[in-house]
Amino acid sequence: MKLVGNWNYPTPIRFGAGRIVEIADACAAAGIKKPLLVSDKGLANLDITTKTLDLLEQAGLGRAMFSEVDPNPNELNAEAGIKQYREGGHDGVIAFGGGSALDLGKVIAFMAGQTRPIWDFEDIGDWWTRADADAIAPIVAVPTTAGTGSEVGRASIITNSVTHEKKIIFHPKILPSVVICDPELSVGMPPFITAGTGMDAFAHCLEAFCSPHYHPMSQGIALEGMRLVKENLPKAYKDGSDIEARAHMMSAAAMGSTAFQKGLGAIHALSHPIGAVHNTHHGTTNAVVMQPVLQFNRPAVEDRLEMAANYLGISGGFDGFYAYVGELNAELGIPKNLTELGVENPDLDKLTKSALQDPSTGGNPIEMTYENTLDLLKSCF
Numbered sequence: 442m443k444l445v446g447n448w449n450y451p452t453p454i455r456f457g458a459g460r461i462v463e464i465a466d467a468c469a470a471a472g473i474k475k476p477l478l479v480s481d482k483g484l485a486n487l488d489i490t491t492k493t494l495d496l497l498e499q500a501g502l503g504r505a506m507f508s509e510v511d512p513n514p515n516e517l518n519a520e521a522g523i524k525q526y527r528e529g530g531h532d533g534v535i536a537f538g539g540g541s542a543l544d545l546g547k548v549i550a551f552m553a554g555q556t557r558p559i560w561d562f563e564d565i566g567d568w569w570t571r572a573d574a575d576a577i578a579p580i581v582a583v584p585t586t587a588g589t590g591s592e593v594g595r596a597s598i599i600t601n602s603v604t605h606e607k608k609i610i611f612h613p614k615i616l617p618s619v620v621i622c623d624p625e626l627s628v629g630m631p632p633f634i635t636a637g638t639g640m641d642a643f644a645h646c647l648e649a650f651c652s653p654h655y656h657p658m659s660q661g662i663a664l665e666g667m668r669l670v671k672e673n674l675p676k677a678y679k680d681g682s683d684i685e686a687r688a689h690m691m692s693a694a695a696m697g698s699t700a701f702q703k704g705l706g707a708i709h710a711l712s713h714p715i716g717a718v719h720n721t722h723h724g725t726t727n728a729v730v731m732q733p734v735l736q737f738n739r740p741a742v743e744d745r746l747e748m749a750a751n752y753l754g755i756s757g758g759f760d761g762f763y764a765y766v767g768e769l770n771a772e773l774g775i776p777k778n779l780t781e782l783g784v785e786n787p788d789l790d791k792l793t794k795s796a797l798q799d800p801s802t803g804g805n806p807i808e809m810t811y812e813n814t815l816d817l818l819k820s821c822f
């Protein structure tokens with residue numbers, strides 16, 4: 442396959458099918474001699490994980506793994522992982538998996554050398570400067586899904602197990618030192634996870650593209666990211682072994698995360714509290730609320746989305762783009778609304794207030810108030 446490359450933007454990425462064989466070399470490049478591989482419960486016994494541990498062991502790097510990671514990882518998962526990391530005398534983390542494992546792996550590498558509690562490093566103002574940066578361990582990231590893009594991000598989403606709020610933990614040094622993007626690792630993803638994670642990548646690109654902040658580089662990346670999803674997500678969904686479609690989706694995921702430095706918006710502002718309280722799949726939730734949010738933002742994004750529609754080969758400007766999202770969701774078997782997604786007895790008042798506190802709210806092109814956000818949320822059921 443020709444889809445191979447070595448990229449240094451935004452961090453060194455070894456891209457291409459089969460490149461997981463470079464895992465020991467990637468650890469060496471990151472300065473890691475005794476890694477802890479952080480994965481999740483679902484991945485722990487899969488072939489791709491066992492083979493990766495084999496590669497590490499053959500290279501004399503041990504085969505230590507921590508996999509007690511919940512789908513929405515919380516501070517208790519982090520504490521358990523940090524304990525294992527310290528007791529094992531590790532000197533770096535391989536974050537291996539989907540968004541949950543990548544986010545938790547990054548946090549373990551971050552927190553293993555800190556003395557303050559994790560919530561002191563929430564992404565607020567310059568709180569990240571409270572950290573002892575020299576004590577942050579190096580990270581090699583290996584995504585096995587194509588959605589979160591956390592492998593190229595400087596933040597982790599951790600759920601507070603007491604308050605059920607999702608918090609963004611940020612530090613520039615938790616950007617992984619080396620990334621291996623091997624699309625073969627994503628071949629085993631079942632269709633509904635392919636769909637949900639793929640729509641997360643699309644939501645990152647779409648929200649970054651619509652955010653009013655000035656960041657032309659992100660704008661371009663977001664646009665091409667949407668095109669890659671449009672061309673490849675239906676193919677990867679229908680035929681999970683289509684390695685080219687898987688490769689392009691893995692690129693789109695990294696691009697979405699790179700682009701959303703420009704900001705996210707109401708899709709994520711709604712999706713975060715719904716996921717935290719009702720344990721819904723993050724990307725699938727984004728897909729469900731996407732059309733209502735487009736309608737909500739219409740006055741501010743109509744012209745911009747007409748440009749995107751032209752580039753994506755969608756006719757009809759904003760209306761065409763809106764209709765396309767509905768068709769894509771239907772093609773991917775995404776539930777039609779939050780009720781169908783399984784959100785029962787929602788506390789609309791609480792969800793609205795949490796949405797307004799979510800950092801993504803600041804990137805939405807229309808100002809979100811209690812009244813309009815409550816109406817928006819109601820329209821998602």
Ligand SMILES: [Fe+2]
Pocket residue numbers: 589641644645709723
């Ligand atoms: Fe997301």
